[in-house]
Amino acid sequence: MRSILTLSLVFSTIRLATPLVWAAIGGLYSERSGVINIALEGLMLAGAFTAAAVTFYTHSPWAGVGAAMLAAAFFALLLAVVCIRFKANEVVAGTGINILFLGLPAVLSGALFLSSGSTPQIPQDELLPTLSQVVRIGPQWRVLTDVSIVSFLALLVVGLTSYVLHWTPFGLRLRSVGENPEAADAAGIRVNRIRYAGVVLSGVLAGVGGAYLSIGQSSLFTRNMTAGRGFIALAALIFGKWRPVQTMLACVLFGFADALTIQMQGVVKLPSGEDVPVQFIQMIPYVVTIVVLAGFIGQSRAPGALGVPYDKES
């Protein structure tokens, strides 16, 4: 086992956990406000495609990230309007957004790049930078400098979210409309306005997660490149009990499982001499979530009004 627990495993874990953290923290804003967000997958895809396409045209990854945030926020707003204004079932509407982004990037890339679902390659120097490309520090810090800026920013976002949630009026309002909208309303809080903010924020952050996938971790957008990461992020959010730091740790755990899968391929053998089937490691996040939800590893309690539309009249 020692041979695989290397530094590269640590890096790999950080790389794989980064998009999960962005999406899961995004999901946190939506769900703590009381709106189920299973559209994280689609919103990440929106971000990933937009980032790659915009970076291709502007040659600036930061323009790409900005556009990804805007695009994902726009579709999160669409989700919010459908769910909050028109009281659609949040799960159904989220599924709609997810299916939309199986199709929309493919159609757009066909029209823009005459390809069947992917964007052109983006040159290495136009991708999101690692720390070493931004600050100059000695080679002894190599370990840190190989990590993408976006990973550090993710850490920052987790800290900020923790602060916002517990120490700001907005955070208090967000939590109160998610737990008990009637009481929040009675206290003069505009319930649905806060919920709109929560859902749109989830789009902004999931968009960054998606952008990191296409112009950070790889160098182009490919069809359905999230491959379920939006759902793993959702799983991490539940495993993390809808709290920022725990959610991040869950993302790291799931990222680690993913990294381990990649490292173990062809290296670690079962006593019988066969490869360890990767499928069993791939199952981990999902099985863990089911187990946690069932209350076997501490109770994971959802926000009180999660999934319940708020209607002032009723």
Place this chain on the structure above:
Amino acid sequence: MKVLRDLLFPSLAVLCAFLAGAVIVALVGDSPIETYRLLLGSAFSWPDGIGYTLFFATPLIFTGLAVAVALRGGLLNIGAEGQLYVAAFATAWIGITFANLPAVVLVPLCCVAAIVAGAVWGAIPGVLKARFGSHEVINTIMLNFVAVALVGYLTQYHYRIPGDPIMETAPVGSGAHIPRLGAFIPGLPARIPLNIAFLLALLSSWLVYVLLWKTKWGYEIRATGQNPAAAEYGGVSVRREVVLTMAISGALAGMVGINEVLGYRYRYYDGFSDNYGFTGIAVALLGRNHPFGVVVAALLFAVLQRGGVPVDAFTQLVSKDIVLILQALVILFVAAEAAFRRGGRRRGAEG
């Protein structure tokens, strides 16, 4: 009046979705009219258009019924995708393991395998909800991924023919083949995979109707879906209903395996499902969770799916993925039904 409204809202939703889709096609730079002509027109030629459309409709009827039954019972089954994968694999597993049995035994056995495997995979989130109160939506999503991994493992490590580069199992015994409809209908060539499972799908739709509206079981399912507290007060065990409803839902999704394995590929082919489980959600919603509505909605989506092929081939810029966009738009518009209802109410007040 009620029937009229049941037809009106889905039609409006489809119309809006198509209009929004047309805008996207126009923005992309193609002609919406030409695209829709290709999308909708190719489904009605004989024999290929009609044959393939009905073939594509078959799995969507099953998954649409699965989602609809669950919704009638107050449950949202996002797990039809996982259920149909597990079931299709189980079907092939029986078909391979007992390959030498004669068709009279093997076909029913395989069908039972599909139904039971789907029911079991569907019942798991039901049990989890009944026993631990965990939400079926999250569990069905998670179980989709577990199902794909599990079946992928079994295919890759245990049931693949050694050396086969494709992720598929060995073929099932010839006794496990069910006839294609071309065998009975003159002019329908056997290469078109439309098979008896389509008739089974229609039969299932009727059976679901009978179950839900003509039996005590169905009454209890619907009562639980409408108001669990009242149902419990009325003597229904809500926990039992939750498990039962999810099992029936899973069984219906599992029957996709009959169409796929026994009627089409004659083996389990990894990743065969073209989002059938998720499209089933759209089908159920558009069909207003009524078994007959589900058939109509499944046919509509099958027409689009069939139409995607010529769209890919004959338009300049739009690809067949426009079908996915239309599906998504239909889901969003149907889900946001209140938008139409508001207008409807106002109109009602004026008249």
